[in-house]
């Protein structure tokens with residue numbers, strides 16, 4: 024039995040469609056991340072799951088029960104909001120127990136529950152403060168506490184970390200992940216930060232314009248993106264997407280980028296032979312283009328090239344290089360001790376085993 | 391702002407302040423002068439001897455219409471109208487404003503429009519409808535009748551004030567409450583009302599001063615011993631036959647104005663603060 028099952032969920036505000044048929048099955052204990060650009064309908068979908076917003080069409084099932092007509096409080100869910108939504112006039116303790124109080128849980132049990140949750144989140148010392156006396160990170164913890172105290176079937180998170188500074192965000196990200204591993208909760212987590220998605224999810228649903236573009240584990244989403252949107256959305260810097268032609272020559276299959284004398288022929292794994300003769304979009308992650316002496320984690324043929332460098336961006340841990348590949352712009356990730364300057368010609372090695380091919384018309388992954 | 395601009399601004403503020411204060415100062419000064427003193431010298435003057443007895447007389451002895459009870463019973467009448475009407479209209483306005491701003495429902499903007507329309511209807515227009523209503527429910531010439539009128543009419547303002555304040559409460563707070571399982575009233579009393587003191591102070595001060603100072607309904611719907619103090623002050627004027635009792639009359643006016651003055655003195659700064667406050671920082 025799935026913890027959450029969405030079937031054909033549609034939503035329109037007036038005449039504007041926001042969700043165009045969402046289908047999803049989420050198993051118990053999964054950490055599902057909904058990711059997508061601003062305005063793609065992530066929060067709307069989460070609100071529909073929570074029952075805060077009615078769906079225009081489709082069914083929502085939680086724990087095997089259709090809940091379309093069930094009030095939020097009876098759906099056995101808890102939610103953490105981006106703004107935390109702590110009740111300003113209540114203490115932390117009251118904030119955490121308010122949901123239990125509304126359900127007429129006896130005081131002794133409420134106290135025990137607060138104690139358990141406060142220990143879990145290490146907020147014992149904050150219990151008698153008001154939200155206004157807490158830092159952003161502490162508020163975040165309290166908001167988590169309010170969700171955890173009820174032990175629901177499903178936890179919903181709407182960008183819970185986006186109001187925190189970068190450092191705290193990384194810390195909380197790890198904590199939420201650890202917490203999930205400890206209590207094996209079923210989480211649906213909304214974010215537009217693809218790093219959060221990659222690091223926390225057991226499965227990622229990439230959304231765009233009210234549709235799920237791909238729903239798969241992080242590795243698949245990253246390495247085998249279902250279409251060009253996913254390819255360009257996930258990963259920072261994003262995947263290089265270069266128009267190319269697939270040709271077969273004496274040595275095997277090649278992708279030719281560019282025309283005339285700047286054209287570059289890149290050898291592809293033999294499996295791509297079926298695409299010979301096609302115009303495609305070649306997708307290559309920036310980390311698949313590196314300085315010449317890099318060894319990629321497999322044997323196979325080494326493709327080395329000399330490319331003109333347009334610009335470099337040192338980030339400290341690595342340097343992002345904007346180069347020209349067959350006349351197209353391509354990003355490479357090189358070791359920081361390779362000193363390249365704009366205008367130089369640098370030598371690079373390419374990992375073509377991880378190349379993806381997309382249909383230039385539909386954008387769908389073809390190989 | 392250049393120096394001359396500030397000077398001009400200050401000058402205007404001072405001029406306005408003085409223009410508002412002079413009549414009141416004259417009344418206060420006269421309330422401390424005897425009738426003879428006022429009659430023999432000018433209307434405006436510094437008290438020669440401080441005649442505090444004017445106040446005692448105005449409070450409990452002076453004849454209003456036919457009864458010589460002073461202002462005291464009429465002050466109580468005003469309090470008996472103003473306090474319940476203020477409290478009830480504020481509470482109902484808060485609940486109405488909460489429902490309109492935070493529980494969106496079909497037709498909510500229409501209801502809000504209708505309720506606030508009351509602010510723009512002149513009092514005189516409502517006089518005759520109220521006559522029918524009070525007659526039909528048997529509350530003509532009763533303080534309860536005035537409480538009903540002021541409660542219902544006050545709700546236009548209290549609803550407007552509270553609604554405008556509550557719209558700044560984040561929707562997420564309401565969502566959290568719904569998931570926690572709090573219903574309409576629990577959400578109101580546990581979450582929204584505790585955030586409301588700034589706006590409640592504004593509405594209470596507003597309602598109190600308006601209802602206390604209200605005159606038209608008082609004279610129209612009540613007579614004799616049922617009148618609020620604003621209406622009774624007229625009788626005070628009419629009762630004077632021979633010597634004009636300006637001193638006592640002035641004292642009566644000051645007494646009648648005292649409650650609203652005190653409310654403003656002690657609550658004024660909260661009033662200004664509340665008008666500009668948002669619900670959640």
Ligand SMILES: Nc1ncnc2c1ncn2[C@@H]1O[C@H](COP(=O)(O)OP(=O)(O)OP(=O)(O)O)[C@@H](O)[C@H]1O
Nearest residue numbers: 036041059060061062063064065066067068214215
């Ligand atoms: N109550 C509403 N009335 C009308 N349109 C709405 C309403 N709520 C959301 N929308 C629209 O629906 C679309 C999806 O909104 P939603 O809040 O779900 O986006 P999101 O993916 O959560 O974006 P973000 O990352 O910015 O939070 C947006 O175009 C938004 O303008």
Ligand SMILES: [Mg+2]
Nearest residue numbers: 065066067181
């Ligand atoms: Mg959102």
